[in-house]
Amino acid sequence: MCLRHYEEFIRSGFYKVHSREVAGCFSALLDRPVEVGEVVRLEELMPKPSLHRVFNSSLELLTGGWPTPLLKVSGPPREAYAKLEWFNPFSASVKDRTTYYLIKSVGGDRLVEVSSGNVAVALAALGNVLGKRVKLYIPTAGRYVAPLLDFLGAEYQILDVSMTVEALEHLQKDIREGAVHPNQFGNDMNFVAHLRTAAELDWQLSAVDRRPDYIVAGLGTSGHASALGFYFGVRYGTRLIGVQPRDWIPGIRRVETGMKWLSLINAEVVDVSLREALEGVREFAKRTGLLIGPSAGAVYKAFTAQRRDGVYVLIFPDNLMKYTPLLEQLR
Numbered sequence: 001m002c003l004r005h006y007e008e009f010i011r012s013g014f015y016k017v018h019s020r021e022v023a024g025c026f027s028a029l030l031d032r033p034v035e036v037g038e039v040v041r042l043e044e045l046m047p048k049p050s051l052h053r054v055f056n057s058s059l060e061l062l063t064g065g066w067p068t069p070l071l072k073v074s075g076p077p078r079e080a081y082a083k084l085e086w087f088n089p090f091s092a093s094v095k096d097r098t099t100y101y102l103i104k105s106v107g108g109d110r111l112v113e114v115s116s117g118n119v120a121v122a123l124a125a126l127g128n129v130l131g132k133r134v135k136l137y138i139p140t141a142g143r144y145v146a147p148l149l150d151f152l153g154a155e156y157q158i159l160d161v162s163m164t165v166e167a168l169e170h171l172q173k174d175i176r177e178g179a180v181h182p183n184q185f186g187n188d189m190n191f192v193a194h195l196r197t198a199a200e201l202d203w204q205l206s207a208v209d210r211r212p213d214y215i216v217a218g219l220g221t222s223g224h225a226s227a228l229g230f231y232f233g234v235r236y237g238t239r240l241i242g243v244q245p246r247d248w249i250p251g252i253r254r255v256e257t258g259m260k261w262l263s264l265i266n267a268e269v270v271d272v273s274l275r276e277a278l279e280g281v282r283e284f285a286k287r288t289g290l291l292i293g294p295s296a297g298a299v300y301k302a303f304t305a306q307r308r309d310g311v312y313v314l315i316f317p318d319n320l321m322k323y324t325p326l327l328e329q330l331r
Protein backbone atom coordinates (compact mmCIF):
# COMPACT_ATOMS: atom_id res chain seq x y z
CA MET A 1 0.00 0.00 0.00
CA CYS A 2 1.05 3.61 -0.53
CA LEU A 3 0.63 4.48 3.11
CA ARG A 4 4.12 5.71 3.98
CA HIS A 5 4.11 8.04 0.96
CA TYR A 6 0.70 9.36 1.92
CA GLU A 7 1.86 9.80 5.50
CA GLU A 8 4.77 12.00 4.42
CA PHE A 9 2.50 13.89 1.98
CA ILE A 10 -0.05 14.63 4.72
CA ARG A 11 2.63 15.56 7.27
CA SER A 12 4.57 17.98 5.07
CA GLY A 13 1.79 19.11 2.71
CA PHE A 14 3.68 18.10 -0.47
CA TYR A 15 5.59 15.15 -1.98
CA LYS A 16 8.16 14.78 -4.75
CA VAL A 17 7.12 11.82 -6.87
CA HIS A 18 10.32 9.80 -7.38
CA SER A 19 9.20 6.52 -8.94
CA ARG A 20 6.51 4.98 -11.10
CA GLU A 21 5.15 3.14 -8.10
CA VAL A 22 4.72 6.41 -6.18
CA ALA A 23 3.22 8.07 -9.28
CA GLY A 24 0.59 5.29 -9.21
CA CYS A 25 -0.16 6.03 -5.55
CA PHE A 26 -0.75 9.71 -6.22
CA SER A 27 -2.67 9.15 -9.47
CA ALA A 28 -5.11 7.10 -7.41
CA LEU A 29 -5.36 9.65 -4.61
CA LEU A 30 -5.57 12.77 -6.78
CA ASP A 31 -7.85 11.11 -9.35
CA ARG A 32 -5.65 12.16 -12.32
CA PRO A 33 -2.47 10.93 -14.02
CA VAL A 34 0.62 11.93 -12.00
CA GLU A 35 4.12 11.88 -13.60
CA VAL A 36 7.47 10.89 -12.08
CA GLY A 37 9.31 14.08 -11.07
CA GLU A 38 6.13 16.02 -10.22
CA VAL A 39 5.68 17.70 -6.86
CA VAL A 40 2.15 17.00 -5.62
CA ARG A 41 0.54 19.28 -3.06
CA LEU A 42 -2.07 18.68 -0.38
CA GLU A 43 -4.08 21.71 -1.56
CA GLU A 44 -4.99 19.72 -4.66
CA LEU A 45 -7.15 17.48 -2.45
CA MET A 46 -9.11 20.42 -1.12
CA PRO A 47 -12.51 21.04 -2.72
CA LYS A 48 -13.12 23.74 -5.29
CA PRO A 49 -16.79 24.52 -4.77
CA SER A 50 -18.78 26.29 -7.44
CA LEU A 51 -20.54 29.31 -6.01
CA HIS A 52 -23.49 29.13 -8.36
CA ARG A 53 -23.90 25.39 -8.01
CA VAL A 54 -24.71 24.72 -11.63
CA PHE A 55 -23.55 21.20 -12.62
CA ASN A 56 -23.27 19.70 -16.09
CA SER A 57 -23.85 16.08 -15.07
CA SER A 58 -24.86 14.02 -12.07
CA LEU A 59 -21.25 12.85 -11.76
CA GLU A 60 -20.12 16.45 -11.54
CA LEU A 61 -22.86 16.98 -8.95
CA LEU A 62 -21.05 14.42 -6.79
CA THR A 63 -17.45 15.63 -7.04
CA GLY A 64 -18.27 19.30 -7.63
CA GLY A 65 -20.83 19.23 -4.83
CA TRP A 66 -18.05 18.73 -2.26
CA PRO A 67 -17.61 19.86 0.44
CA THR A 68 -20.63 18.37 2.15
CA PRO A 69 -21.75 20.72 4.94
CA LEU A 70 -20.12 20.89 8.34
CA LEU A 71 -22.57 21.85 11.09
CA LYS A 72 -21.56 23.16 14.49
CA VAL A 73 -23.59 21.16 16.99
CA SER A 74 -22.13 22.29 20.30
CA GLY A 75 -19.82 24.91 21.76
CA PRO A 76 -16.93 24.57 24.26
CA PRO A 77 -15.80 22.83 26.40
CA ARG A 78 -16.79 19.93 24.12
CA GLU A 79 -17.12 21.77 20.84
CA ALA A 80 -18.47 19.59 18.04
CA TYR A 81 -18.90 19.81 14.29
CA ALA A 82 -20.94 17.26 12.35
CA LYS A 83 -20.11 16.33 8.75
CA LEU A 84 -23.43 15.78 6.99
CA GLU A 85 -22.74 13.10 4.43
CA TRP A 86 -26.33 12.65 3.23
CA PHE A 87 -25.65 15.67 1.03
CA ASN A 88 -23.96 13.28 -1.42
CA PRO A 89 -26.37 12.86 -4.34
CA PHE A 90 -26.61 9.16 -5.29
CA SER A 91 -27.13 7.09 -2.15
CA ALA A 92 -27.52 10.18 0.04
CA SER A 93 -24.63 8.83 2.10
CA VAL A 94 -20.87 8.79 2.70
CA LYS A 95 -20.75 5.68 0.49
CA ASP A 96 -21.03 7.73 -2.72
CA ARG A 97 -17.44 8.74 -2.11
CA THR A 98 -16.23 5.18 -1.54
CA THR A 99 -18.14 3.83 -4.51
CA TYR A 100 -16.87 6.54 -6.86
CA TYR A 101 -13.25 5.64 -6.05
CA LEU A 102 -13.91 1.88 -6.11
CA ILE A 103 -15.62 1.98 -9.49
CA LYS A 104 -12.83 4.09 -11.00
CA SER A 105 -10.21 1.63 -9.75
CA VAL A 106 -11.66 -1.44 -11.46
CA GLY A 107 -12.25 -2.09 -15.13
CA GLY A 108 -14.98 -4.20 -16.65
CA ASP A 109 -18.52 -3.48 -17.72
CA ARG A 110 -20.18 -5.92 -15.29
CA LEU A 111 -19.79 -5.34 -11.57
CA VAL A 112 -20.83 -7.51 -8.64
CA GLU A 113 -20.82 -6.44 -4.99
CA VAL A 114 -22.23 -7.29 -1.58
CA SER A 115 -23.84 -4.47 0.36
CA SER A 116 -26.41 -4.03 3.08
CA GLY A 117 -27.54 -0.66 1.83
CA ASN A 118 -25.74 2.46 0.78
CA VAL A 119 -23.04 0.91 -1.44
CA ALA A 120 -25.75 -1.04 -3.26
CA VAL A 121 -27.62 2.16 -4.10
CA ALA A 122 -24.45 4.12 -4.95
CA LEU A 123 -23.14 1.34 -7.19
CA ALA A 124 -26.46 0.90 -9.00
CA ALA A 125 -26.58 4.67 -9.56
CA LEU A 126 -22.97 5.09 -10.66
CA GLY A 127 -23.31 1.98 -12.84
CA ASN A 128 -26.09 3.78 -14.73
CA VAL A 129 -24.00 6.93 -15.08
CA LEU A 130 -20.91 5.04 -16.30
CA GLY A 131 -22.70 2.44 -18.43
CA LYS A 132 -21.87 -0.61 -16.30
CA ARG A 133 -24.20 -3.49 -15.45
CA VAL A 134 -24.46 -4.00 -11.71
CA LYS A 135 -25.46 -7.07 -9.72
CA LEU A 136 -25.84 -6.86 -5.96
CA TYR A 137 -26.14 -9.38 -3.15
CA ILE A 138 -28.08 -7.97 -0.21
CA PRO A 139 -28.17 -9.55 3.27
CA THR A 140 -31.69 -9.83 4.70
CA ALA A 141 -31.30 -6.73 6.83
CA GLY A 142 -30.72 -4.59 3.74
CA ARG A 143 -34.10 -5.47 2.17
CA TYR A 144 -35.34 -1.90 2.55
CA VAL A 145 -33.15 -0.69 -0.34
CA ALA A 146 -34.68 -3.17 -2.82
CA PRO A 147 -37.36 -0.74 -4.15
CA LEU A 148 -34.63 1.85 -4.78
CA LEU A 149 -32.59 -0.72 -6.73
CA ASP A 150 -35.71 -1.56 -8.78
CA PHE A 151 -36.03 2.06 -9.87
CA LEU A 152 -32.33 2.22 -10.70
CA GLY A 153 -32.71 -0.98 -12.75
CA ALA A 154 -29.96 -2.96 -10.99
CA GLU A 155 -30.06 -6.73 -10.69
CA TYR A 156 -30.04 -7.98 -7.10
CA GLN A 157 -30.57 -11.00 -4.92
CA ILE A 158 -31.59 -10.88 -1.27
CA LEU A 159 -29.74 -13.54 0.71
CA ASP A 160 -30.74 -15.29 3.88
CA VAL A 161 -27.65 -14.16 5.80
CA SER A 162 -27.36 -11.56 8.53
CA MET A 163 -24.04 -9.94 7.64
CA THR A 164 -22.57 -8.47 4.49
CA VAL A 165 -19.32 -10.44 4.88
CA GLU A 166 -21.22 -13.76 5.03
CA ALA A 167 -22.57 -13.07 1.54
CA LEU A 168 -19.15 -12.77 -0.07
CA GLU A 169 -19.03 -16.44 -1.17
CA HIS A 170 -22.11 -15.88 -3.38
CA LEU A 171 -20.03 -13.60 -5.58
CA GLN A 172 -17.61 -16.26 -6.70
CA LYS A 173 -19.82 -17.61 -9.48
CA ASP A 174 -20.31 -14.17 -11.02
CA ILE A 175 -16.59 -13.47 -10.79
CA ARG A 176 -15.84 -16.77 -12.57
CA GLU A 177 -18.24 -15.67 -15.30
CA GLY A 178 -16.35 -12.41 -15.83
CA ALA A 179 -17.96 -9.91 -13.47
CA VAL A 180 -15.60 -7.58 -11.61
CA HIS A 181 -15.82 -7.23 -7.84
CA PRO A 182 -15.01 -3.69 -6.59
CA ASN A 183 -14.72 -5.16 -3.07
CA GLN A 184 -15.45 -2.45 -0.55
CA PHE A 185 -14.02 -4.64 2.23
CA GLY A 186 -10.60 -5.25 0.69
CA ASN A 187 -9.95 -2.63 -2.00
CA ASP A 188 -7.60 0.03 -0.63
CA MET A 189 -9.35 2.65 -2.76
CA ASN A 190 -12.05 2.63 -0.07
CA PHE A 191 -9.47 4.00 2.39
CA VAL A 192 -7.89 6.30 -0.22
CA ALA A 193 -11.28 7.84 -1.10
CA HIS A 194 -11.61 9.10 2.43
CA LEU A 195 -8.18 10.70 2.59
CA ARG A 196 -9.88 13.16 0.25
CA THR A 197 -12.85 13.39 2.66
CA ALA A 198 -10.31 14.17 5.39
CA ALA A 199 -8.56 16.89 3.38
CA GLU A 200 -11.96 18.41 2.65
CA LEU A 201 -12.82 18.43 6.34
CA ASP A 202 -9.42 19.90 7.22
CA TRP A 203 -10.10 22.70 4.73
CA GLN A 204 -13.53 23.38 6.27
CA LEU A 205 -12.19 23.40 9.83
CA SER A 206 -9.44 25.81 8.84
CA ALA A 207 -12.20 28.32 7.95
CA VAL A 208 -13.20 28.38 11.64
CA ASP A 209 -9.62 28.06 12.83
CA ARG A 210 -10.10 24.63 14.40
CA ARG A 211 -8.17 21.36 14.52
CA PRO A 212 -9.97 18.27 15.79
CA ASP A 213 -8.85 16.61 19.00
CA TYR A 214 -11.26 13.71 18.35
CA ILE A 215 -13.00 12.23 15.32
CA VAL A 216 -16.05 10.11 16.16
CA ALA A 217 -17.11 7.77 13.33
CA GLY A 218 -19.02 4.53 12.82
CA LEU A 219 -17.24 1.34 11.73
CA GLY A 220 -18.51 -0.71 8.79
CA THR A 221 -15.69 -1.60 6.42
CA SER A 222 -13.76 0.91 8.60
CA GLY A 223 -12.90 2.84 5.39
CA HIS A 224 -14.01 6.32 6.33
CA ALA A 225 -13.18 6.16 10.05
CA SER A 226 -9.68 4.75 9.42
CA ALA A 227 -8.77 7.24 6.70
CA LEU A 228 -9.98 10.19 8.76
CA GLY A 229 -8.19 8.82 11.83
CA PHE A 230 -5.01 8.34 9.78
CA TYR A 231 -5.02 11.78 8.12
CA PHE A 232 -5.83 13.79 11.25
CA GLY A 233 -3.61 11.58 13.42
CA VAL A 234 -0.60 12.29 11.18
CA ARG A 235 -1.42 15.98 10.78
CA TYR A 236 -2.50 17.03 14.27
CA GLY A 237 -2.27 14.00 16.58
CA THR A 238 -6.08 13.66 16.57
CA ARG A 239 -7.59 10.57 18.21
CA LEU A 240 -10.17 8.35 16.48
CA ILE A 241 -13.16 7.14 18.47
CA GLY A 242 -14.68 4.30 16.42
CA VAL A 243 -18.30 3.34 17.09
CA GLN A 244 -19.46 -0.29 16.87
CA PRO A 245 -22.94 -1.73 17.56
CA ARG A 246 -23.47 -3.48 20.87
CA ASP A 247 -26.21 -5.48 19.14
CA TRP A 248 -27.19 -4.40 15.64
CA ILE A 249 -27.25 -0.99 13.90
CA PRO A 250 -27.62 -0.75 10.10
CA GLY A 251 -24.37 0.17 8.32
CA ILE A 252 -21.95 -0.60 11.16
CA ARG A 253 -20.40 -3.80 12.53
CA ARG A 254 -18.34 -5.02 15.42
CA VAL A 255 -14.56 -4.88 15.08
CA GLU A 256 -14.10 -8.63 15.67
CA THR A 257 -15.96 -9.34 12.39
CA GLY A 258 -12.76 -8.15 10.66
CA MET A 259 -11.82 -4.70 9.33
CA LYS A 260 -8.93 -4.13 6.99
CA TRP A 261 -7.86 -0.58 7.79
CA LEU A 262 -8.63 0.02 11.45
CA SER A 263 -5.38 -1.66 12.52
CA LEU A 264 -3.44 1.17 10.82
CA ILE A 265 -4.69 3.52 13.52
CA ASN A 266 -4.44 3.54 17.25
CA ALA A 267 -8.19 3.97 17.77
CA GLU A 268 -10.52 3.74 20.75
CA VAL A 269 -13.66 1.70 20.09
CA VAL A 270 -16.93 2.29 21.92
CA ASP A 271 -20.16 0.25 21.94
CA VAL A 272 -23.59 1.75 21.29
CA SER A 273 -26.84 -0.25 21.26
CA LEU A 274 -29.63 0.22 18.69
CA ARG A 275 -31.83 1.67 21.42
CA GLU A 276 -29.15 4.23 22.34
CA ALA A 277 -28.54 5.06 18.66
CA LEU A 278 -32.23 5.79 18.12
CA GLU A 279 -32.22 7.88 21.30
CA GLY A 280 -29.35 9.80 19.70
CA VAL A 281 -31.45 10.29 16.55
CA ARG A 282 -34.36 11.56 18.67
CA GLU A 283 -32.21 13.90 20.79
CA PHE A 284 -30.54 15.35 17.71
CA ALA A 285 -33.89 15.83 15.96
CA LYS A 286 -35.25 17.66 19.03
CA ARG A 287 -32.24 19.95 19.17
CA THR A 288 -31.74 20.69 15.48
CA GLY A 289 -34.79 19.45 13.56
CA LEU A 290 -32.47 17.22 11.48
CA LEU A 291 -33.30 13.53 11.06
CA ILE A 292 -29.99 11.68 11.10
CA GLY A 293 -29.58 7.98 10.25
CA PRO A 294 -29.22 5.26 12.93
CA SER A 295 -25.41 5.01 12.61
CA ALA A 296 -25.19 8.81 12.87
CA GLY A 297 -27.40 8.58 15.96
CA ALA A 298 -24.87 6.09 17.38
CA VAL A 299 -22.03 8.52 16.64
CA TYR A 300 -23.94 11.35 18.29
CA LYS A 301 -24.69 9.20 21.34
CA ALA A 302 -21.01 8.20 21.60
CA PHE A 303 -20.11 11.90 21.53
CA THR A 304 -22.59 12.87 24.25
CA ALA A 305 -21.08 10.16 26.50
CA GLN A 306 -17.60 11.75 26.21
CA ARG A 307 -16.24 13.65 29.19
CA ARG A 308 -12.96 14.92 27.72
CA ASP A 309 -12.90 18.55 26.61
CA GLY A 310 -11.75 19.51 23.12
CA VAL A 311 -12.86 19.86 19.52
CA TYR A 312 -14.82 16.88 18.16
CA VAL A 313 -15.79 16.06 14.60
CA LEU A 314 -18.73 13.68 14.23
CA ILE A 315 -19.22 11.89 10.92
CA PHE A 316 -22.91 11.43 10.11
CA PRO A 317 -22.98 8.87 7.22
CA ASP A 318 -26.61 9.35 6.17
CA ASN A 319 -30.05 10.53 7.26
CA LEU A 320 -33.16 8.71 8.45
CA MET A 321 -35.26 8.79 5.26
CA LYS A 322 -34.45 5.39 3.77
CA TYR A 323 -34.93 3.63 7.12
CA THR A 324 -38.65 4.31 7.54
CA PRO A 325 -39.68 0.70 6.64
CA LEU A 326 -37.22 -0.53 9.23
CA LEU A 327 -38.47 1.89 11.87
CA GLU A 328 -42.03 0.72 11.22
CA GLN A 329 -40.92 -2.81 12.21
CA LEU A 330 -39.40 -1.51 15.44
CA ARG A 331 -42.55 0.35 16.57
Ligand SMILES: Cc1ncc(COP(=O)(O)O)c(C=O)c1O
Binds near residue numbers: 093095293317
Ligand atom coordinates in the same frame (compact mmCIF):
# COMPACT_ATOMS: atom_id res chain seq x y z
C1 LIG B 1 -25.23 4.25 7.25
C2 LIG B 1 -23.80 3.81 7.33
N1 LIG B 1 -23.09 4.13 8.41
C3 LIG B 1 -21.80 3.76 8.53
C4 LIG B 1 -21.17 3.01 7.57
C5 LIG B 1 -19.75 2.57 7.78
O1 LIG B 1 -18.88 3.11 6.84
P1 LIG B 1 -17.51 2.39 6.46
O2 LIG B 1 -17.84 1.23 5.58
O3 LIG B 1 -16.72 3.47 5.75
O4 LIG B 1 -16.87 1.96 7.71
C6 LIG B 1 -21.90 2.63 6.45
C7 LIG B 1 -21.29 1.77 5.46
O5 LIG B 1 -21.95 1.19 4.62
C8 LIG B 1 -23.23 3.05 6.31
O6 LIG B 1 -23.96 2.72 5.23
